[in-house]
Amino acid sequence: xQKVTQAQTEISVVEKEDVTLDCVYETRDTxxxxxxxxxxxxxxxxxxxxxxxxxxxxxxxxxxxxxxQKSTSSFNFTITASQVVDSAVYFCALSEAGTALIFGKxxxxxxxx
Amino acid sequence: xxxxxxxxxxxxxxxxxRIMLECSQTKGHDRMYWYRQDPGLGLxxxxxxxxxxxxxxxxxxxxxxxxxxxxxxxSLSLESAIPNQTxxxxxxxxxxxxxxxxxxxxxxxxxxxxx
Numbered sequence: 001x002q003k004v005t006q007a008q009t010e011i012s013v014v015e016k017e018d019v020t021l022d023c024v025y026e027t028r029d030t031x032x033x034x035x036x037x038x039x040x041x042x043x044x045x046x047x048x049x050x051x052x053x054x055x056x057x058x059x060x061x062x063x064x065x066x067x068x069q070k071s072t073s074s075f076n077f078t079i080t081a082s083q084v085v086d087s088a089v090y091f092c093a094l095s096e097a098g099t100a101l102i103f104g105k106x107x108x109x110x111x112x113x
Numbered sequence: 114x115x116x117x118x119x120x121x122x123x124x125x126x127x128x129x130x131r132i133m134l135e136c137s138q139t140k141g142h143d144r145m146y147w148y149r150q151d152p153g154l155g156l157x158x159x160x161x162x163x164x165x166x167x168x169x170x171x172x173x174x175x176x177x178x179x180x181x182x183x184x185x186x187x188s189l190s191l192e193s194a195i196p197n198q199t200x201x202x203x204x205x206x207x208x209x210x211x212x213x214x215x216x217x218x219x220x221x222x223x224x225x226x227x228x
Contacts, residue, residue: 009153035216045156045203045219091155100146100171101205101217103155 002027004094006104013082014112021077021107023092029053032096034068034075039089039106051075082111116140117220119204125226132191134223136204143209145187146217147171147179150201159202162187163209194227201225 003026013019025034036048049059051068059066063080079086089108093101117138126132136145144163148156148171158171160179168179176198180188191198201224205217 037219043201043224044221047216047218050216093156100158100161101148101156103148103157105153105155 002094002096002102004092004102004104006090006092006107008107009105010108010110012110012112015083016081017111018078018080019082019109019111021079021090021092021109023075023077023104025073025075025092025094027094027096029096032094035093035095035101036066036075036077037091037093039091041088045091048077079109082109084111084113087111117204117206117218119202119220119223121223122221123224125228126194127228128193128195130194130227132194132225134189134202134204134225136187136189136220138185138204138206138220140206140208140218141184142206142218143184144207145181146205146207147177147187147189148203148205149173149198150203150222156203159189191225191227194225196227199225199227 005024032053034051038046038048049066056068065078067076087110089106091106092104095101120135146161147159150156157173159173159177160171161169162181165181178190201222203222204220207217
């Protein structure tokens with residue numbers, strides 16, 4: 001069965017700290033897709049990144065980076081030099097071959113100035 | 114204009130009332146989804162539709178029904194609302210023709226309160 005675990009319920013950091021959000025997934029399929037979404041206080045869901053199971057390259061986008069490791073079934077998200085605007089709930093999600101998403105329960109990140 | 118719109122954005126209703134939440138999209142996507150979000154539980158799938166003639170139950174379909182009136186419209190109905198259906202509801206779309214990405218894009222959400 002598919003499952004996504006975000007063990008960190010809440011994280012609090014001070015501006016300019018680096019922070020890593022953990023995501024561990026379970027799936028029986030060899031083809032699957034992993035996602036991160038951001039939900040700011042305004043409530044909308046913002047797509048951040050998608051990763052295919054056959055592409056283990058890490059990715060960097062500005063202050064954001066993602067580490068995908070199939071050996072540990074993890075897809076962790078790091079924010080470098082965090083800012084107050086990064087405060088949000090972050091969701092990791094999994095889909096198998098284009099089916100609907102299975103979400104983790106989310107990690108609430110609070111960045112204080 | 115937003116690619117995925119949901120109406121209403123907020124709704125307060127009473128137990129036993131019938132409620133319809135509507136979702137429209139201009140992205141030209143064939144796949145549409147309804148999720149609900151409860152605090153601490155993340156998002157859970159209610160129903161999904163891969164084209165106009167295809168409707169599928171998700172993880173928590175009991176108490177809900179859907180209608181795919183056109184490729185661009187997907188409505189969620191609560192036939193007789195109950196308080197534990199109080200939640201934030203999201204519609205999402207994706208494009209099966211682009212299986213390499215097939216990313217889901219979400220509407221702004223509808224906050225429903227059942228008293």
